[in-house]
Amino acid sequence: MKISPKESWEQSLSLIAQNVSQQQYNTWFKPIVFEKYDEQTHTLLIQVPSPFVYEYLEENFLGLLSKVFHRCFSANVRLTYRVVTDKEHNLSQNIEADPADAVKPKERKATGLNQPPTVLDTVARDLDPQLNLHQTFSNYIEGNSNKLPRSVGLSIAEHPNNMQFNPMFIYGPSGCGKTHLVNAIGVECKRLYPQKRVLYISARLFQVQYTNAVQANKVNDFINFYQTIDMLIVDDIQEWLTAASTQNTFFHIFNHLFRNGKRIILASDRPPVDLQGMKDRLLTRFACGLIAELEKPNEELCAQILVNKIRHDGLSIPNDVIAFIARTARGSVRDLQGVINSLMAYSIVYDCKIDMKLADRVIRRAVKVDDSPLTVDEIVDTVCTHYNVTQANINSKSRKRDYVVARQVSMYLAQKYTKMPAARIGKLVGNRDHSTVIHSCTQVEKRMMADKLFLAELQGIENSFKLKQ
Secondary structure, three states: OOOOHHHHHHHHHHHHHOOOHHHHHHHHOOOOHHHHEEEEOOOOEEEEEOOOHHHHHHHHHHHHHHHHHHHHHHOOEEEEEEEEOOOOEEEEEEEOOOOOOOOOOOOOOOOOOOOOOOHHHHHHOOOOOOOOOOOOOOOOOOOOOOHHHHHHHHHHHHHOOOOOOOOOOEEEOOHHHHHHHHHHHHHHHHHOOOOEEEEEHHHHHHHHHHHHEEEEEEHHHHHHHHHOOOOOEOOOOOOOOOOOOHHHHHHHHHHHHHHHHOEEEEHHHHOOOOOOOOHHHHHHOOOOOOEEEOOOOOHHHHHHHHHHHHHHHHOOHHHHHHHHHHHOOOHHHHHHHHHHHHHHHHHHHHHHOOOHHHHHHHHHHHHHOOOOOHHHHHHHHHHHHHHOOOOOHHHHOOOOOOHHHHHHHHHHHHHHHHOOOHHHHHHOOOOOOOOHHHHHHHHHHHHHHHHHHHHHHHHHHHOOOOHHH
16 A cells, blocks of 8 residues: 655654654754655655755765665665755755765665664664673673672663763773673663664674775674664774774764763773773773773682582582682683583583582683793782782781781692792791791691591682693
C-alpha cells in the first residue's frame, strides 16, 4: 500500500528520533516543518526556522538526513530548505542543497569491521555493540583492588544519562580486568536501556577504520557515525600515542559526544599523565571526569575469582590447589582463567584428578616461569608481603615479635633456597653474624614441628617460590 508524503515524513522523523538524543531532536528536528514532496522531480521541501538551523543541519546531520530520506522517500531525493529569514515580516528564502552535497545514497560495499562505518549503519539496521556478552557484572568479582571502578561503572550503566564521572577513564596493568569491566558496563546499560546505542571498540580497530576512511575519502561519514553513539567505549587508547591524525579525529568526536550528554568510557594501561605522545587537549578532557585505577587483584581476590569460575565450570579442585594457583598467577585474571581451562582439559583428556602436582605442571606452561635462582632480596620481599612488614623492619635491631618472626623466616628460607653460607645470609639480612642465622633456622624448625598453623604459613610462602625452582 502506497503511503502519502506526509506519512513518509512522519516515518523520517521517527527514524531520526531513534538516532539522535532527545535534546538534539527537540532542538534541531522538531521545529522543521514539512511542506511538500514532488514525486516527479523527487524534490523534498522542508521549512527551517532560521539560517542558523539550516547551517547546523547541513554541517552536522546531512549524512543522517541522506540515509533517512533515501529510505522513506526515494533513492535520489533533492533536498530544498525554506529558510525563515524574518519572522516578523514572514520572509523566507529557498535554498537547494549544494550538488556536491546532495542527498544521494552512497553505495556501500560488503565490508568487515575494519571498514569505516557510515551513517547508513544508524538507519538501515540495528547497531552491533561489539560487546562480549559473557563479561558481565555478575561474574566480575569485587575486591579492594577494583571496588571504586566497579561501583562507579555499575552506577554509570544504571544511570547513563547522569553526566557525573563523564568521561570515565580506567587504567591498570595488563590482566587486571579492564576489558571485562568496560564490557560489563556496556552489557548492563544495553540490558537496561535496549534503545541506547552502545559501542565497544578497541583503539587499534578505531585507528584502522579511520585510516580506511581517509583512503576511501569517507572521513565525514566516519565521524558522523561515531557522533550518533550514546555510550562509546574505547579500549587500550595507549595505542594512539603515535597516531596524531587519529587523536585529532577522536578529539572532535569526543567534543560532540560530551556536549550532547553522551557517555564516554576509556581504558588504558597507564594514567593520562603518563600518556606521553597524547595531545594535551585530549589529556585535559580525559582528566575532567573520573580517573579510576584498577590494581592487580590480590591473593584473596584471585582465590574468589577462581572459586567463581570453578563453580561455573562444574569442577572439583581442592582448596590447597586453589590457594596455590591464586599465589602463583601473579595477579593476572587472564592467567587465572587460562590455568583453570588447562586444568579442566587435562582432567578430561587424561581422566585424572586435579591435584597439586597437576596444578604445578599446568602453571609452568600457562604462566611465565622465571628460571633464575631465588635471591635473598626476593625471599625477604615475599616474607615482608606475607607479614605486612618492611625490609627496614627486618633489617632493624628491633625485638618486636612481628619483626623477629619475619626476620627468622627470611633467614630460614634463604638458607633453604640459596646456596649461600650462613655468614653471607646474615650479612644480607640485617648485618647479623652466622650464629644468629643458625639460631633463627633452629627456632623456625622447632616451631614448624609444634605449630601446624605456622607450618601452613611457611608452606604458603614456599608455594610462591615453586616457579623459581
